[in-house]
Structures are given as structure tokens and as C-alpha cells.
Amino acid sequence: MDRLRGKVAIVTGAASGIGKATVELFRSEGATVIGADAVEGADVRSDAGSESDVKALVEQVVQQHGGLDIFFANAGISGGFASIAEQTESDWSEILRVNLIGPFLAIKYAAPEIAKRGGGSIICTASVAGLRAGAGGAAYSASKAGVINLVQTSAQQLYGSGVRVNAICPGLIETGMTKGIYDMAKAAGREQRIGELNPLNRGGEPAEIANAALFLASDESSYVNGAALVVDGGLASSHPTTRRFDLRML
Secondary structure, three states, rough: OOOOOOEEEEEEOOOHHHHHHHHHHHOOOOOEEEEOOOOOOOOEOOOOOHHHHHHHHHHHHHHHHHHOOOEEEEEOOOOOOOOOOOOOHHHHHHHHHHHHHHHHHHHHHHHHHHHHOEEEEEEEEEHHOOOOOOOOOOHHHHHHHHHHHHHHHHHHHHOOOEEEEEEEEEOOEOOOOOHHHHHHHHHHHOOHHHHOOOOOOOEEEEHHHHHHHHHHHHHHOOOOOEEEEEEEOHHOOOOOOOOOOOOHHO
8 A cells, every 4th residue: 555655746637537536546555646637626726738837736746745756647638529521720739739738748847857856657648549540539549649659759768867658548438538428328228338349348447547557656667668558448459440431521
């Protein structure tokens, strides 16, 4: 129960779902955790895609707690399943701002502080949608593919610092972001079909992603760096069926 004793951590997207579960788990393992979110329900209000907010968040935590060891850049938005033809430039800008620029800002401002402590862990929430098509909308999938490459690039650029940067790629998890999918399935009497595309034949729980984050945050993963850890019940081991759009719309 002391895997993170003495560590100081920031978790974004902490008001619900994966972020909330991770805050609770990290605290139970001895860490001092500051949960941040753009909405009420976390310890502090902070926009993950705003440079001034992220900079101020890191500075505040370091000042109040003496340093930083872990940053879990978990905040994200889905953007729905609209086709490329239906989405606008502003749709893409906002999704990329939160989902990709957010983790970039986390790394930019957290890495120097974590390095001062002799090293630590930065974790970014990506998605199986970033691995291949079929698990999310175009902008969302592109943003999460960017996160996977970002952690690889960052791990290399932080050479010798002791700061590890990794991604978690969740499959279908019951959170506020996926509430619409779960609600539609329940309303249609098809709740038992949720997660049927993966070999475990079920959706995941936020706690299961939090457990993966705990592993990456702890010294147990001391030799894991620049990796994308897939936690999806086996979904990414195959290729889901294609969702087709009318080419006449392009």
C-alpha cells in the first residue's frame, strides 16, 4: 500500500472517470495527489490545453509541496464520431488542443521539475484509437496517435534526465466520455453487447486503467520508457470492422 509513498503527483481530468479513480488509487498508495480538471469536482480548476494554466498548476504544486515526481496527463475529449466531411476546422482545433497539446504542455512544464528530483514518471492517456482505425472519430484518433508519438519523442529528448514518459492506450472504458455509448446500448436493451469486439467480451472500468497508471508511476516500471501500454481487453490484437461513410460527401 506504499508504492508511491513520499511522491507528489498531478492528475488531470480528475473530476470523473479514469482521472478520479487514479487520484484515489495514488493516494491510497501514499502519494500526495493534486487532481485538476476544467470542470468542478477536482482539487483545482485547470484547463489542460492552456499553457498558462498548466504552467501555473505545476508552479503551484512545486511551491506548495516542494517538488513534483509524477504527472498523469489524462484529460481528454472525444469529439464524437462525425466523418471527416462533417467535421470543421474548429472541431479539430479543440480536440487537438486538449488531447495532444495538453500532454505536450504537461511534459514541457513537468519534466524539468521531475528531473530536479532525480527523475520520475510522466504518463499520457492515449487510446487504442491511436493505434489503428475503427475505434474513434478521425480527429480523436489522430490526436491519440500523436500522443503515442509524443511520448516516444519526449522519452528520447529527455535522455539522461531520469524522467520516463509513457502512454496508456485504453479500450472502451465506462466514463463520462463514453456515457453516450453506454446509455444508447442500455436504452436499446443491448448492454450485454458492450465490449463484444474484444476477447474478454466486456467494457473496462476506470480502476483498471488506474492500475496501469500506478504501475507506470511507480518504481516497478523503472525500465519502461517511451512505451504505449495497451489496456483494452485484447481489442487491439485484431482489426474491428470498418465504419463506412458515403464517398459522395467528400
